[in-house]
Amino acid sequence: MGNKFICMSKKDSKNGGIGSRSKRGSMSKRKGLTEEELLHRQALAMAIQQHQLSQRFDNGSMSRRIGSTSSRRHATNLTDLSSNTNNKLVPEILEKMKTKKFVLVHGEGFGAWCWYKNIALLEESGLHPIALDLTGSGIDLTDVNNVNTLAEYSKPLIDFLQKLPEDEKVILVGHSTGGACVSYALEHLPQTISKAVYLCGTMISDGQRPFDVFAEELGSAEIFAPDSKSLIYGNGKDNAPTGFMFEKQHMHGLYFNQSPAKDVALAMVSMRHIPLGPMLEKLSLSAENYGTGRRFYIQTLDDHALSPDVQEKLVRENPPEGVFKIKGSDHCPFFSKPQSLHKILLEIAQIP
Numbered sequence: 001m002g003n004k005f006i007c008m009s010k011k012d013s014k015n016g017g018i019g020s021r022s023k024r025g026s027m028s029k030r031k032g033l034t035e036e037e038l039l040h041r042q043a044l045a046m047a048i049q050q051h052q053l054s055q056r057f058d059n060g061s062m063s064r065r066i067g068s069t070s071s072r073r074h075a076t077n078l079t080d081l082s083s084n085t086n087n088k089l090v091p092e093i094l095e096k097m098k099t100k101k102f103v104l105v106h107g108e109g110f111g112a113w114c115w116y117k118n119i120a121l122l123e124e125s126g127l128h129p130i131a132l133d134l135t136g137s138g139i140d141l142t143d144v145n146n147v148n149t150l151a152e153y154s155k156p157l158i159d160f161l162q163k164l165p166e167d168e169k170v171i172l173v174g175h176s177t178g179g180a181c182v183s184y185a186l187e188h189l190p191q192t193i194s195k196a197v198y199l200c201g202t203m204i205s206d207g208q209r210p211f212d213v214f215a216e217e218l219g220s221a222e223i224f225a226p227d228s229k230s231l232i233y234g235n236g237k238d239n240a241p242t243g244f245m246f247e248k249q250h251m252h253g254l255y256f257n258q259s260p261a262k263d264v265a266l267a268m269v270s271m272r273h274i275p276l277g278p279m280l281e282k283l284s285l286s287a288e289n290y291g292t293g294r295r296f297y298i299q300t301l302d303d304h305a306l307s308p309d310v311q312e313k314l315v316r317e318n319p320p321e322g323v324f325k326i327k328g329s330d331h332c333p334f335f336s337k338p339q340s341l342h343k344i345l346l347e348i349a350q351i352p
Helices: 010-014 023-030 035-054 091-096 112-124 155-162 178-188 210-218 248-255 261-270 308-317 338-350
Strands: 062-066 101-105 128-132 170-175 193-199 295-300 322-326
Touching (some): 101 155, 101 178, 112 128, 112 261, 112 338, 128 155, 155 178, 170 178, 178 193, 193 338, 248 261, 295 308, 295 338
Parallel strands (some): 101 128, 101 170, 170 193, 193 295
Antiparallel strands (some): 062 322
């Protein structure tokens, strides 16, 4: 189906979000959709509509540290993030910002749909968010059993960055294992990335695998045993597993322990299997490319999938320029703490 991008406009919001069409146009369009894709779009439309009606955003507390070592850049005199409760940046601040485009990269099993709250918030601030589906994710119908490498998995992101005008850069945000795709992009197209943000992400070092980050906590658990119902053997039981999908009872406790029920319901009908090949691939990261990128890390302090201790270890072993923390957030702050996440993204965008 090609690369699919989700970027809601104000017009979409006024019309009720994705899926708002005349009855006749909707019926004719649905004929060409698969049952799975139609279910996904209906669920997403319902979630967006509920979000727009309620606007019950959190005001979770945050903490940050920037430039804590001499090798890191220092940020000083950060201006007030917003001018009012509508999340709109002060015009003078917005005008001074060199990079206004955010590219949002989802984590394992998710898709562009998971960012819907923060897409709306960033647009309200006058910024330009773009969320994309990695290969075999969201509504990209590639069979995950055929996604074997990080290059294949990251292709939609790399294709997008390669098509940017020469003088344009983006702020890249990667959630969970999407952090490996961010690192891959930093290594191959560093000139297109103004800042790289790892959201409870796999900010691994040279020679590490994305899976290594989770291995300490989950690697020995029964969910990874050879006879686990979570493993997918696309090439038959006699060969290595090709994909993985947490069972629902595990997923709720690992990912959504602080997320609203409506967002959990959306995730349950929208998440897809995770290709194992990219997760087991060792990254090759150089000091010349990846090492010169401006990296920031956002820690989630009530995370059951990637504990705060593991996140802190990632920061110690591969120090970024700045570290931010969201209290009371599970592994999906775009669901559980979207407002806190939004404020941090605005602050990172303003760092000189």
